[in-house]
Each structure stands twice: as C-alpha cells, then as structure tokens.
Amino acid sequence: MTQLLKKLFNLPRRRKQAIQLLADSLLIVASFFTAMLLRLDSPRFLLDPEVWMGLPVVVPVSLIIFVKLGFYRSIIRYMGLKAFQAIMAGVLGSALTLAVVSSIFNLPVPRSVPFIYIMLALMTIGGVRLALRLLYQRGQQRLKTRVLIYGAGAAGRQLVMSLRHGRDYEPVGFVDFAPRLQGTHVQGLRVHSPDDTTRIIDNYGVEKLLLAVPEATRARRQEIIESLEPLSIPVQTIPDMADVVSGKAKFNELRDVAVEDLLGRDPVPPVQSLMGANITGKVVMVTGAGGSIGSELCRQILRQHPSKLLLVDVSEYSLYRIELDLKRISEAESLKGPWCRFSRRCVMASGSSSSWKHSVYAPSTMRRLTSMCPWWSTTPVKEC
Numbered sequence: 001m002t003q004l005l006k007k008l009f010n011l012p013r014r015r016k017q018a019i020q021l022l023a024d025s026l027l028i029v030a031s032f033f034t035a036m037l038l039r040l041d042s043p044r045f046l047l048d049p050e051v052w053m054g055l056p057v058v059v060p061v062s063l064i065i066f067v068k069l070g071f072y073r074s075i076i077r078y079m080g081l082k083a084f085q086a087i088m089a090g091v092l093g094s095a096l097t098l099a100v101v102s103s104i105f106n107l108p109v110p111r112s113v114p115f116i117y118i119m120l121a122l123m124t125i126g127g128v129r130l131a132l133r134l135l136y137q138r139g140q141q142r143l144k145t146r147v148l149i150y151g152a153g154a155a156g157r158q159l160v161m162s163l164r165h166g167r168d169y170e171p172v173g174f175v176d177f178a179p180r181l182q183g184t185h186v187q188g189l190r191v192h193s194p195d196d197t198t199r200i201i202d203n204y205g206v207e208k209l210l211l212a213v214p215e216a217t218r219a220r221r222q223e224i225i226e227s228l229e230p231l232s233i234p235v236q237t238i239p240d241m242a243d244v245v246s247g248k249a250k251f252n253e254l255r256d257v258a259v260e261d262l263l264g265r266d267p268v269p270p271v272q273s274l275m276g277a278n279i280t281g282k283v284v285m286v287t288g289a290g291g292s293i294g295s296e297l298c299r300q301i302l303r304q305h306p307s308k309l310l311l312v313d314v315s316e317y318s319l320y321r322i323e324l325d326l327k328r329i330s331e332a333e334s335l336k337g338p339w340c341r342f343s344r345r346c347v348m349a350s351g352s353s354s355s356w357k358h359s360v361y362a363p364s365t366m367r368r369l370t371s372m373c374p375w376w377s378t379t380p381v382k383e384c
Helices: 002-009 015-038 045-046 055-068 081-104 115-142 155-167 194-204 217-229 241-246 271-277 292-302 314-331 344-349 366-374 376-378
Strands: 144-148 167-173 188-190 208-211 235-237 285-288 306-310 339-344 358-362 380-383
Touching: 002 015, 015 045, 015 055, 015 115, 055 081, 081 115, 144 155, 155 167, 167 194, 188 194, 188 339, 208 217, 285 292, 292 306, 292 314, 292 358, 306 314, 314 380, 344 376
Parallel strands: 144 167, 144 208, 167 188, 208 235, 285 306, 285 358, 306 339, 358 380
Antiparallel strands: none
16 A cells, blocks of 8 residues: 555656546546435436536536646645645535536536535545545654654744654654643644653654754753753754844754753853953964864964964874864954964974963863973963
C-alpha cells in the first residue's frame, strides 16, 4: 500500500490531474446513485433512462466548477482549509446544477435528492483526498524522528506546523509549565506537565526534545535545561525572536543549546570605553592566541582598533587559523588588520626589548608567564 501511494504521488503533475478528473466523475455518479437509492429506498429507478439524462450535463459542469476554483492545483499531501473550501463550493455548484437540470427537463428526480447529494459528494470527493493525505502522513511518520516540544505558546504552535511540512521530525506532544495549558490540546497535540516528561518519552519513543520558549529569560532557560539534564536525550532550541526578526536565522532552524542558555542570567555586554582604554591606538600582545579564549580575545581586541596586535602561541597551525579568522573579520567589518604572529621562541628571543609592548593579555596562568619571561613584569598584563 505504501509503495502504491509513493508511485501515485511521484507521477507527473498532468497525469495526477487527469486521474483526479476521472475519479471525481465516477464519485459524482456514485453520489447521485446513492442519493436516489436512499431517497426512493428501491433500485427500480435504474431501469428509468430519464433519471440519468441529467448526468451528461451535471458531471462536465461540476468538473468545470472545480477547475475554475483551482481545486486541481492543490497538492493532496499538503491540502489545507482553502482546498476543502473549494470542495464545498464545487459540490454546492454541482448540486445546484443537478436541481436546475432536473427542473428544466422535468426529470423524475425528487427535490430532496440534491440535498442528499451534497452530503454524499462532500463525503466521497473530500473524504478520498483526506484519506490519501492521512495515509501519506502516516507513512512519513515512520521515517521521522519523534520529538517532544517544550513550550505550547505561539512559538510552539508555529514550530509544529513547520515540522509537519518537513521530512525530519514528527511532534508527538507538548510540555508546558503553565497550569492553564496543561491537559488541553494545541494543534491536535496534548499539552503535558513537565513532571510527566519522563513518562511521555518512554511511552512515545521520543528521541529529541525541542525548546520553543524564545521569550523566556536566560535564567528560566537554565532552569528548564537543568530539569531536562537527567533525561539523557538531545535537546535543541529554536533561534531567538530577535535573530528571526533581524533575518539572521529562520524560525525553523533548530540549533544546539548555546553556552548563553547555561549562564543562568542574560549576557552582560562589554563597556567599550573601558575595553579601549588599554587597547585603542596601542601595541597589544595576546599569549595563547590560538586557543579558545585567546582567539576570542583577539577578535574583541581587533574591534578596538589597536595600533598593532601581536599573536603569540606555541602552535604554528593555531596561529595560522586565528590569522585567517582575523582577516575575514577585517574584510567583513572594514577594519585594519595590523597584527603579527610569533612563535614562543621568537618572542623570548626579542623579549629584552619591551618598548614596543603596551599591554599583554594572557589567557594562561601568571605563574607560567613569569617563569617563562620575567621581563613581562614591566608590561601591564591582563590575566584572563
């Protein structure tokens, strides 16, 4: 059954539209037949040729109405409210055509038949498409990663709609700390209490948890993440709304939990005037410039416009990587790049000349620095 549906959905667009036209023609005839059978409670009308004289007019007119409403431009697997509104309008037009034709040609069709026909046509024409859509979605669910969404607010609702149209994740429910939402259903999914998270993961086979609380403070996010830590499943989050509005990220771009989410507070921005006091227009040296802390120091110092930035590290490759990164930042932000890179041996050889150093930033320990190069005591050193 799954393979048949896959072949059907992979057919060329024109061929699928032709199949829909043929299927709708048969469904219209079947709906009319069933409506007459229910109304007359007898199959004797099958022998009366006048009963069927209206169908050669009703069927083409009904199909033309569907085409004009754009019904056959809808993709069945993504059908939404507008498509079902088109079905409703098309079926009403078809029933009206049946009533008018029966009245003009004085056909032996009871007046109540068009009303019964409306209900049956809606059930058949709309029901077949709805069934195909549900079968397709159920087949896709088996291939998707089952996820639980933390946060049943506006962001959570938008995330569910986005995931359902994607091919990677299948949401199975919500978790929210708001008591007024617990026990309700949002987007067809039940909202659970955070206390039930472990049970939901076990019962539904959840493989990943997605945070959809962009409006929460850093402290609140840290509380949520700490409560999820014992669960031992991957946790991802949606971007901040500020990044989405500014265009830096898309709403459905999931990312791993950032370091800022674990701070327990909102990040404190640096005071530019204090940072520039010992940097702007001066010669600055950064030891361990190729490390994680040292490389970030170099990026921040470069934006303060030093007269020269000296990069020091024992690893030539690490220096090469940070130098490439600084060049990229300089080109992107139109900054001058007055930096030089040295190995530790080169710095120690020229260390007796301290006139060219104004500040030294040292991510490593002060004990190692003073034992390596005692002359650094004459230079202001910022320990990091």
